[in-house]
Amino acid sequence: MPEYSNFETKAIRHQAERSHNREHSVPIYATSSFVFEDAEEARAMFAEEIPGNIYSRYSNPNNDEFIEKLCLLEHTEDGIATASGMAAMFCSIAAFVGQGDHIVASRSLFGSTHQILTSLMPKWGVSHTYVSIDNLEEWENAIQPNTKLMFLETPSNPAQDLADLEALGKLAAKHNIILSVDNCFATPYIQNPADFGAHIITHSATKFIDGQGRVLGGAVLGTTDLIKEVRFLARHSGPSMSPFHGWILSKSLETMAVRMDRHCDNAMELATELEKIDDVAWVKYPHLASHPQYELAKKQMKKGGGLVTFELKGGVERGRKFLDALQMVSLSANLGDSRSIATHPASTTHSKLLEEERLAVGISNGLIRVSAGLEHIEDIKKDIFRAIEVSA
Incomplete structure (x- = not known):
């Protein structure tokens, strides 16, 4: 497939490989599982030695197309699709922290994200410190030896306050901390946090990505090594996007x-x-x-x-x-x-x-x-x- 430099063309022309039917629009792969050519191919796929679809909880051509396209638009290496925006937010946090770890987060967060940090993460021994979204000194002072993650959304919901992404990207690099940005409000058309040093970008695809109030969906995007951790969590906890929603959201990106x-x-x-x-x-x-x-x-x-x-x-x-x-x-x-x-x-x-x-x-x-x-x-x-x- 040829490479294109413009957002609009990438969003429209990146598609899954055509089948023998030579369809112009990618069909919906409404299947729970996929077949193998032989026992050895099944073994190799489960061992992750070769690529391929095994089970739609793991991957599906519709969801893969949606994520591949979104990665192109967000300038990231890899990603996964989830059943909702909050599934994406949870996976983007839970994949990287455990007992005794610490998170620094903007206090200007969506209400449900706030609940993840204040009500759910403490159950697993993960603490957090809230800081002002626009105060770089507060961000740095809040970092502890056990800080694993910096999390924010910009613009914030609903106050419309901004974080300086470039400054936070440098701060995260200085302290070897993962910088995770909820880019739902801006969308990849308006803002690309990865260009400023963010390692993980999350979306509630339910919002502007779908754009017509039809479906729920989410996405976690980032570097290959970090998405490997997110994929492991999602694969075994099951917040999977349906193929139908993946098909709709991939189409939505075209407009x-x-x-x-x-x-x-x-x-x-x-x-x-x-x-x-x-x-x-x-x-x-x-x-x-x-x-x-x-x-x-x-x-x-x-x-x-x-x-x-x-x-x-x-x-x-x-x-x-x-x-x-x-x-x-x-x-x-x-x-x-x-x-x-x-x-x-x-x-x-x-x-x-x-x-x-x-x-x-x-x-x-x-x-x-x-x-x-x-x-x-x-x-x-x-x-x-x-x-x-x-x-x-």
């Missing part, structure tokens, strides 16, 4: 560039217009000049992403009235859909955090997160601005 351009353009215009409204207390969007890390965002993000965060004057009650007044924009805990979505994180996605924990990472009680969809921007603005007016 990612055009979709993300529209998501980002809509989000940028929405954020710009929200800043002009008196009833809006503040707006955060990485590529707004008002963002406190605007220069860093321009350096490591091709565009600003599809999410806009803001707060209405009047706090949580005003925020609830605003949500109830929306007519087109959906109320959902998801994001990255073709449909615009509004979320109140304090009462939904981050409701398990204590109030002081939410406030420490910029999640105020009245914060609203909007995932800008693919509708016409004038219709998105009309619904949101009308709801702001009605909620006053």
Whole structure:
């Protein structure tokens, strides 16, 4: 297969090998297992002496195509597909730590990732230290002799704070620690953490990778030696992606560039217009000049992403009235859909955090997160601005 240098072409033209049917679009391999030519081939595959498919819990052509394509787009060597984004997050942590180990993590994490660190990892004797996402000194001071992993998401959910990936990559190399980055919000079209020194990149493919709210899925990508550890964990614990979802997500990557351009353009215009409204207390969007890390965002993000965060004057009650007044924009805990979505994180996605924990990472009680969809921007603005007016 020829090599291509452009994102769009890689996402479309990298496909699994055609069968004797000479299909143009890769079929769905809806099979639980695969057959061997003879006993020796079976032995050699199980011994990992030769490549090949054994059982769909281990690998499947649809999932392999999805991961190979995603590795090309993220500039990584290898990866595995998982049944959900949180399966990917768990595997990307659990594969590298054990009894007595320590993790340094940004305190600005998705609620379920927070639960992995605070509720699940301690059961296996793994401790953690939270640090401010943008304070390099805190990151370095938190490193202990038993620190095995540095974990973060950037931009953060939902506060839209950024980590300096290049600085953290150098810090991880200095201390010989694995740097793991959740790149779900930015997507490989906007940001490539591996280029800045990250060893592991995780995705909830449920979000912008699928892009249409259809399926669950996740991915863990990275260097060959590290993914070997993740694959061992996944192979024996079984968070496998279904072939059908692998097929859908591989197809979704073909339209990612055009979709993300529209998501980002809509989000940028929405954020710009929200800043002009008196009833809006503040707006955060990485590529707004008002963002406190605007220069860093321009350096490591091709565009600003599809999410806009803001707060209405009047706090949580005003925020609830605003949500109830929306007519087109959906109320959902998801994001990255073709449909615009509004979320109140304090009462939904981050409701398990204590109030002081939410406030420490910029999640105020009245914060609203909007995932800008693919509708016409004038219709998105009309619904949101009308709801702001009605909620006053």
